[in-house]
Amino acid sequence: MSSREEVGGSMEPSRDLIGLSSEPLSIERVYSSAVSPSCGAVALFIGTTREHFEGRRVIRLEYEAYEPMVKSELSAVCRDIRSRWPMVKHICIQHRLGLVPVAEASVAIAISSPHRCEAQEAVGYCINALKASAPIWKKFMNLKNRSGRKILNVAGLETAEVAGLE
Amino acid sequence: MSSREEVGGSMEPSRDLIGLSSEPLSIERVYSSAVSPSCGAVALFIGTTREHFEGRRVIRLEYEAYEPMVKSELSAVCRDIRSRWPMVKHICIQHRLGLVPVAEASVAIAISSPHRCEAQEAVGYCINALKASAPIWKKFMNLKNRSGRKILNVAGLETAEVAGLE
Numbered sequence: 001m002s003s004r005e006e007v008g009g010s011m012e013p014s015r016d017l018i019g020l021s022s023e024p025l026s027i028e029r030v031y032s033s034a035v036s037p038s039c040g041a042v043a044l045f046i047g048t049t050r051e052h053f054e055g056r057r058v059i060r061l062e063y064e065a066y067e068p069m070v071k072s073e074l075s076a077v078c079r080d081i082r083s084r085w086p087m088v089k090h091i092c093i094q095h096r097l098g099l100v101p102v103a104e105a106s107v108a109i110a111i112s113s114p115h116r117c118e119a120q121e122a123v124g125y126c127i128n129a130l131k132a133s134a135p136i137w138k139k140f141m142n143l144k145n146r147s148g149r150k151i152l153n154v155a156g157l158e159t160a161e162v163a164g165l166e
Numbered sequence: 167m168s169s170r171e172e173v174g175g176s177m178e179p180s181r182d183l184i185g186l187s188s189e190p191l192s193i194e195r196v197y198s199s200a201v202s203p204s205c206g207a208v209a210l211f212i213g214t215t216r217e218h219f220e221g222r223r224v225i226r227l228e229y230e231a232y233e234p235m236v237k238s239e240l241s242a243v244c245r246d247i248r249s250r251w252p253m254v255k256h257i258c259i260q261h262r263l264g265l266v267p268v269a270e271a272s273v274a275i276a277i278s279s280p281h282r283c284e285a286q287e288a289v290g291y292c293i294n295a296l297k298a299s300a301p302i303w304k305k306f307m308n309l310k311n312r313s314g315r316k317i318l319n320v321a322g323l324e325t326a327e328v329a330g331l332e
Binding site: 040046114 | 180192193194197201202203204205206207208209210211212214215216218268269273278280282285287289290295
């Protein structure tokens with residue numbers, strides 16, 4: 001046993017897993033990819049489609065992304081997390097694209113660390129950083145299936161464009 | 167549609183789900199029981215068995231509980247959460263009892279809310295309150311399968327008892 005293992009570390013390499021998919025997200029899989037024998041904590045955040053937005057009924061959201069830039073932006077977020085919380089072990093960030101019905105997950109983040117504070121703080125930071133920097137567009141569909149408000153989050157700026165919302 | 171629904175609320179009643187089980191915890195099930203169409207956020211915390219504790223190798227943990235008191239203590243934690251974060255929708259707290267091997271989950275908490283801050287803050291509060299108040303005992307087993315340190319968390323006091331740890 002190495003001295004690193006003796007003080008509670010682990011030789012298992014840390015992982016950053018970033019994915020975009022048009023399939024439903026498996027929360028069990030996101031969780032499992034962050035679990036580590038060297039960690040006592042996994043914190044997760046899941047963003048889901050709400051049935052209301054600013055008092056209007058939503059039937060589903062649609063997400064579009066500029067995929068090459070999403071991956072580089074989220075890799076930068078992972079590096080930031082590792083510099084702020086060096087005890088973080090694995091980071092898994094999965095975002096769904098395309099249509100996401102009410103109550104289904106659009107984004108799932110799981111982060112492990114030996115103790116709970118680091119994992120919880122890092123997940124809070126991660127979802128805020130993702131919303132601020134990842135080029136992922138969100139379009140609301142209202143009850144009559146018209147396009148609603150389109151929101152673009154990119155480079156820390158949020159711009160809103162109204163397009164046919166009743 | 168009621169005026170409550172129109173402003174983004176939901177008529178679905180809030181749920182507090184508290185469970186103790188000797189079976190492995192299903193993270194997907196804990197997550198699913200907290201999801202709500204009225205919410206855009208589910209925060210989770212999962213506590214897992216670490217392979218090391220204070221520099222010593224752990225092969226598994228064993229949990230024992232005084233079950234009737236656990237349920238009443240955790241119900242009180244749920245009430246506290248609802249008074250601090252009234253927007254919280256569902257709360258699910260599941261604790262495994264008996265042997266929990268390395269990297270498996272001993273506790274899983276999922277909390278939903280319309281927006282992410284409340285769910286994340288409430289989960290952080292919940293795991294701290296559970297550790298401080300629930301009468302759940304944790305016993306470490308080291309490599310030679312001897313009983314290790316036994317820790318009792320009850321009524322905010324943590325007492326440690328050394329029993330055969332090498």
